[in-house]
Amino acid sequence: MKMKHIPNMLTIARIFLTLSLVLSRFFPYAFPAMGVISFTIYCIAGFTDMIDGPLARRIKDGKSKIGTELDSFADMLLVIIAIFFLLPAMIDGGAWGWFWPVVLIALAFKIISASLSGLIKHGSVQFTHTVANKFLAFLLFSSPIMYFIFYRSMGRVPIVVNLYITFAISFVFVATIEEALINLMLKKPNPNIRGIWKVREANRDQA
Numbered sequence: 001m002k003m004k005h006i007p008n009m010l011t012i013a014r015i016f017l018t019l020s021l022v023l024s025r026f027f028p029y030a031f032p033a034m035g036v037i038s039f040t041i042y043c044i045a046g047f048t049d050m051i052d053g054p055l056a057r058r059i060k061d062g063k064s065k066i067g068t069e070l071d072s073f074a075d076m077l078l079v080i081i082a083i084f085f086l087l088p089a090m091i092d093g094g095a096w097g098w099f100w101p102v103v104l105i106a107l108a109f110k111i112i113s114a115s116l117s118g119l120i121k122h123g124s125v126q127f128t129h130t131v132a133n134k135f136l137a138f139l140l141f142s143s144p145i146m147y148f149i150f151y152r153s154m155g156r157v158p159i160v161v162n163l164y165i166t167f168a169i170s171f172v173f174v175a176t177i178e179e180a181l182i183n184l185m186l187k188k189p190n191p192n193i194r195g196i197w198k199v200r201e202a203n204r205d206q207a
Contacts, residue, residue, distance in 0.1 A: 003059050003060070004059055004060065004064075006055060006059065007052045007053070007055045007056035007059065007063075007067055008052075008064070008066070008067045008070060010048045010051065010052040010055070011048065011052050011067065011070045011071050011074050012070065012074075013048055014045045014048040014049060014052070014074045014078065015070075015073070015074050015077060017041055017044055017045035017048070018045050018074070018077050018078045018081050019077075019081070020041055021038060021041055021042060021045075021081050021085060021086070022081060022085060039145075039148050042082075042086070042144060042145075043145070045078060046078070046141045049071075049074070049075065049078070049137065049141070052071060053071065053129065063192075068129070068191050068192065071129070072127040072129075072191070075137060076127075078141075079107065079140060080107070082140065082144065083103055083104070083107060086144050087099060087100060087103060088100065090143075090144060090147050090157075093147065093151050093157060094151070094156050094157035095147065095157055095161070095162060095165060096162050096165075096166075099165060099166075099169065102169055103169055106169055106172040106173065106176075107172075109172070109173065109176055110172060110175075110176045110179075113176045113177070113179065113180045114126060114127050114176070114179060114180070114183070116180075117179070117180040117181075117183035117184050118183050118189070120183075120184065121183055121184050121186070122183065122186075122188070122189045124189070126183045126189050126191065127179070127191065128179050128182055128183070128190070128191050128192075128193055129191055129192050129193075130175070130178060130179060130182065130193060130194055130195050130196075131194050131195050132171075132174065132175040132178050132179075132195065133175050133179065135171070135175070136168070136171050136172060136175040139164075139167065139168035139171055140168050140172075142164075143161075143164060143165045143168050146161050146164055146165075147161055147165075178195070178196050181196055182195075182196050182199055185199045185203075186199060186202060186203065187202075187203045187206050188206045190202050190206075
């Protein structure tokens, strides 16, 4: 296997690991106890998300359009699975009940925003790998981990975890609004742009 394929293989592995969480949900060691098997699968899937991007940038010819699209799909899939399979279990374990409808609203807002802003300006759906979106991914990924650590050690969910999840949900709207503005301001699509402060530079380079 050529080195340039490693990032995409990690992304594909994340897709299969994420889908395996659906199966693990129906076994005794899965959520709501958030057992070791599901927790381990979830952490490995998140770890592949942390390393596939940096590897793609460092390996010669590691970056590709299909790799970027696969990464966006894998990220969205992990979020969706977490919302529909992990979040309900976290709520059963003591997380605030209002998280469920608000998270669904936030997810819909992000999908609709990226779709509309991308279609309006570039004729296609555009998800960007900005610093804000990467930070958001970390917040969302780490929320179940915090739940697991506190729930397993204390048998309950302390308010600090619920506040952390609240911040993560709130940041969805911040990152999404920035993404929409970037899509509307860019002359050409640029999924790897780091933030709105890079728009002027990107437009100048594309001129």
